[in-house]
Amino acid sequence: MSAATPAIRVEGLSKRFRLGSRTGLGGPRRGDEELWALRDLCFEVAPGEAVGIVGRNGAGKSTLLKILARITAPSAGRAEIRGRVGSLLEVGTGFHPELSGRENVYLNGAILGMKAAEIDARFDAIVAFSGVERFLDTPVKRYSSGMRVRLAFAVAAHLESEILVVDEVLAVGDAEFQRRCLGSMNDAAGSGRTVLFVSHQMSALRSLCSRALWLDGGRLRAAGGADEVIDAYLEDGRESARAVPLAERRDRSGSGELRFTRLEACGGGSPGGAAPATGRRLVVRIGYASAGREPLKGVRLALLWSDARGQRLTSLDTRLGNADFEELPPEGEIRCEVPELPLLPGRYRVDAWAWVAGRVADDVPHALEVEVAPGDFFGTGRTSSREKHGPFLLRQSWRIEGE
Amino acid sequence: MPEGPSPRLNFGPRRADAAGMAPHTPAPETVVIEPQRGWVPIDLAELWRYRELIGFLALRDIQVRYKQSLLGIGWAVAQPLATMLVFGLLFRALLGREGMPTLEGVPYAVSAYCALVPWQLFARSLQSSGDSLVANKQLIHKVYFPRLVAPIAPLLAALVDFGCAFAVLAAMLAAYGILPDPAALALPLFVALAVAAALGVSLWLSALNAIYRDVRHALPFLVQIWMFLTPVVYTSESVLRGRPEWLAWLYGLNPMTGVVEGFRWALLGAAEPPWSAVAASTAVSLALLVSGLYFFRRLERSFADLV
Numbered sequence: 001m002s003a004a005t006p007a008i009r010v011e012g013l014s015k016r017f018r019l020g021s022r023t024g025l026g027g028p029r030r031g032d033e034e035l036w037a038l039r040d041l042c043f044e045v046a047p048g049e050a051v052g053i054v055g056r057n058g059a060g061k062s063t064l065l066k067i068l069a070r071i072t073a074p075s076a077g078r079a080e081i082r083g084r085v086g087s088l089l090e091v092g093t094g095f096h097p098e099l100s101g102r103e104n105v106y107l108n109g110a111i112l113g114m115k116a117a118e119i120d121a122r123f124d125a126i127v128a129f130s131g132v133e134r135f136l137d138t139p140v141k142r143y144s145s146g147m148r149v150r151l152a153f154a155v156a157a158h159l160e161s162e163i164l165v166v167d168e169v170l171a172v173g174d175a176e177f178q179r180r181c182l183g184s185m186n187d188a189a190g191s192g193r194t195v196l197f198v199s200h201q202m203s204a205l206r207s208l209c210s211r212a213l214w215l216d217g218g219r220l221r222a223a224g225g226a227d228e229v230i231d232a233y234l235e236d237g238r239e240s241a242r243a244v245p246l247a248e249r250r251d252r253s254g255s256g257e258l259r260f261t262r263l264e265a266c267g268g269g270s271p272g273g274a275a276p277a278t279g280r281r282l283v284v285r286i287g288y289a290s291a292g293r294e295p296l297k298g299v300r301l302a303l304l305w306s307d308a309r310g311q312r313l314t315s316l317d318t319r320l321g322n323a324d325f326e327e328l329p330p331e332g333e334i335r336c337e338v339p340e341l342p343l344l345p346g347r348y349r350v351d352a353w354a355w356v357a358g359r360v361a362d363d364v365p366h367a368l369e370v371e372v373a374p375g376d377f378f379g380t381g382r383t384s385s386r387e388k389h390g391p392f393l394l395r396q397s398w399r400i401e402g403e
Numbered sequence: 404m405p406e407g408p409s410p411r412l413n414f415g416p417r418r419a420d421a422a423g424m425a426p427h428t429p430a431p432e433t434v435v436i437e438p439q440r441g442w443v444p445i446d447l448a449e450l451w452r453y454r455e456l457i458g459f460l461a462l463r464d465i466q467v468r469y470k471q472s473l474l475g476i477g478w479a480v481a482q483p484l485a486t487m488l489v490f491g492l493l494f495r496a497l498l499g500r501e502g503m504p505t506l507e508g509v510p511y512a513v514s515a516y517c518a519l520v521p522w523q524l525f526a527r528s529l530q531s532s533g534d535s536l537v538a539n540k541q542l543i544h545k546v547y548f549p550r551l552v553a554p555i556a557p558l559l560a561a562l563v564d565f566g567c568a569f570a571v572l573a574a575m576l577a578a579y580g581i582l583p584d585p586a587a588l589a590l591p592l593f594v595a596l597a598v599a600a601a602l603g604v605s606l607w608l609s610a611l612n613a614i615y616r617d618v619r620h621a622l623p624f625l626v627q628i629w630m631f632l633t634p635v636v637y638t639s640e641s642v643l644r645g646r647p648e649w650l651a652w653l654y655g656l657n658p659m660t661g662v663v664e665g666f667r668w669a670l671l672g673a674a675e676p677p678w679s680a681v682a683a684s685t686a687v688s689l690a691l692l693v694s695g696l697y698f699f700r701r702l703e704r705s706f707a708d709l710v
Binding site: 017066067068069070071072073074075076077078079080081082083085087096098099103106107110111112113115116139 | 432433434435436437438439453455456458459460462463466467470471542543544545546547548704705707708
C-alpha cells in the first residue's frame with residue numbers, strides 16, 4: 001500500500017436499521033428489532049486504487065456505498081474521503097421520461113453534481129459514447145430501455161471525480177455496451193481515479209480491481225488481493241451450498257412468494273440419476289414452495305451457471321425458452337431438461353432466481369454446486385478437457401465445400 | 404491490473420480539464436462522514452454550489468408540467484381567472500351587486516384576481532414543495548445533494564407561473580384604468596414574503612411527509628382550507644368589520660393575510676397600508692422559515708432511510 005494519505009479511510013463504521021413499522025400512532029418503539037447492516041468496518045483505500053467489494057445479498061455492500069456517497073448517514077464510526085465522489089448507484093437516476101435526451105443529459109449531469117459548463121464541454125463526448133445522437137430531441141419515454149441505459153451511463157462516465165463508487169451497473173445493457181462500460185471503468189482506474197466497485201460478476205471484479213474487500217453480515221471478513229479474496233469468497237459459497245440444505249439457506253433475497261426448496265442436477269441416462277456428464281442429458285429438478293395456498297401466476301425461473309472462478313457461462317431461463325409458467329400450484333417440482341450438456345468436466349456454480357409477476361421472489365446465490373463428469377459429447381470415444389477446449393462444446397460438422 | 408500511474412489513455416474528463424476547463428483542485432477537499440447528532444447548522448455555501456441543480460430541477464418541473472398540454476403555461480392564468488369568476492358569480496348571487504366583498508371603488512374581479520395571483524404562488528409552492536422529498540425519492544435514494552434543493556426548486560417553478568399570472572394582472576389593471584402609484588414599489592417585498600412563508604411551511608411539511616405520508620394526503624385539503632382563511636376571494640375588511648380587535652390580530656397571524664392585503668394596497672391603492680398585518684406576517688414567516696430550516700436539517704440525513 002502506498003504511504004500517501006488514503007483516499008478513503010473508514011474507521012469503525014456501523015449502520016443500524018430499525019425493523020418493523022415505526023409510523024403507526026402510538027406504536028411500539030422500544031421493542032423494535034434492530035439490524036446492523038454494517039458493523040465496525042475499518043479499511044483504507046489508497047488514491048488510484050481500484051477496490052472490489054464482494055459479499056452475499058444483505059452483507060452490507062450497498063449500504064457501505066450509500067454511506068460513502070453521503071446518501072445515508074452512519075450510526076457510528078467515521079469515514080474520511082479525500083476528493084469528489086461520483087456515485088453510479090443506479091444509472092438513469094433522475095431521468096425524466098417526458099424530457100428529451102438532450103434535456104435529460106443536462107438534468108442528469110446536474111443531479112450527479114456537474115456544472116452546466118462542464119456538461120457543455122463534454123456534451124459531444126457523452127452523446128458519442130451513448131450512440132443515441134439521432135434521438136437527442138426525442139422524449140426519453142420513447143427510448144428503448146437499452147438506449148436509456150446507454151445515455152445514462154454515458155453521462156455518469158463523464159462525471160469528473162477523484163473517487164468513483166459503482167454498484168452493479170454492469171448488470172444492464174447489452175453485451176457490447178457492457179464491454180464499453182467495463183472499458184471506461186478500466187480507463188477510470190487506469191487514469192488514477194479511485195474506484196470502489198460492487199458486483200456479482202466476479203470476472204469483472206477480477207479484471208478491474210487490484211484489491212478486494214469481503215463483507216459478511218455487515219463485517220469485514222477479509223481484505224487483500226482481489227484474486228485471493230474472491231477465491232476465498234467463492235470457496236465459502238461452495239461450502240455453504242454443500243453444508244446447508246437449500247430450504248434452510250438464509251443468504252437469499254426476494255419477496256418470498258416462491259422459495260426454492262430443493263435443487264438437484266443429475267445425468268438423465270439411467271433412472272435414479274447418474275452424475276451429470278458432458279454430452280449426456282442433464283435433468284435439473286427444482287423443488288419449490290410458496291408462502292400462500294393460492295396458485296402462483298406468471299412465474300419465471302432461471303438457473304445461472306458460472307465456472308469456479310465466478311465467470312458466468314450460461315443460463316437455463318424459462319424466459320429464454322419462452323416458457324414462463326402462467327400458473328403454478330403453490331408447491332411442487334419443476335423439471336428442466338437439457339438434451340446434451342455442452343459443459344466440459346469441472347465444477348460449476350448455479351445461482352437460482354425466481355420471479356413472480358415480474359418481481360424477484362427468490363434469489364439464492366450459489367444454490368447448487370454441480371460436478372460435471374467427463375463424457376463423450378461427440379460420440380467419438382474421446383473426451384475433452386477445459387484446459388484444452390474452453391468451457392463448453394458446440395455441435396459441429398465439417399466438410400469440404402462443394403462435395 | 405496495472406498499479407499506480409499507467410500508460411493508458413486518460414479518461415475523457417481529465418483531458419477536458421487540461422484543455423482549459425475549470426481546473427480541478429490539486430489537493431481535493433476532505434469530507435468527513437460521521438453520525439449526526441442533535442442540531443446541524445445550515446450550510447448556505449454548499450447550497451449555493453448546488454444552485455445549478457436547483458435551476459435544472461425547476462426547469463424540469465416547468466417543462467414537464469406543460470408538456471403534452473394544449474393550454475400549456477396558460478394554465479397558470481386560467482386557474483386564478485376561473486376561481487375569480489366562480490366566486491364573483493357566487494357572491495353576486497348571494498349578496499347582490501352592492502354587497503360584493505371588495506375594496507371601496509374597485510371592481511370585485513380586480514380585487515379578487517389581485518389577491519389570487521400571490522395566493523396561487525403560495526398554494527402552488529406549498530403543493531409541490533411539500534411533496535418534494537417523496538416525489539424525488541428516486542434521487543434521494545441514489546445520489547447525494549443538499550436535500551434543501553428538493554423543496555427550494557419547486558418555488559422557482561411556481562415563480563414562473565406567478566410571472567405569467569402577474570402579466571395578466573397588469574393588463575387587467577390597465578384595462579380598468581388603475582394606474583400604479585409609488586406604493587407598487589413595495590411589491591417585491593410582498594412576493595418575497597409569500598415565498599418565505601411558502602418555504603417555511605414547506606420545509607416543515609416536506610420533512611414531516613418523509614416520516615408520515617399523511618401529509619401528502621392532507622396537503623390539497625390544507626391548501627383549500629387555508630385559502631378560505633385568507634382574504635383572497637373577499638377582503639379582510641369585509642369579514643373583520645365590527646369584530647373585536649383580538650380577532651383581527653389572530654387573523655393577522657396567517658402569514659398570507661399580510662401578503663394578500665399588501666398586494667391590494669400596493670396595486671389597488673387601498674386607503675391605509677396594512678402595516679400591522681404585514682408585520683405579523685413577516686414575523687410568522689421568518690419564524691416558520693428558521694424553525695423549518697433547522698427541523699429539515701435535523702431530519703435530512705435520514706431522508707434516504709425514510710422516503
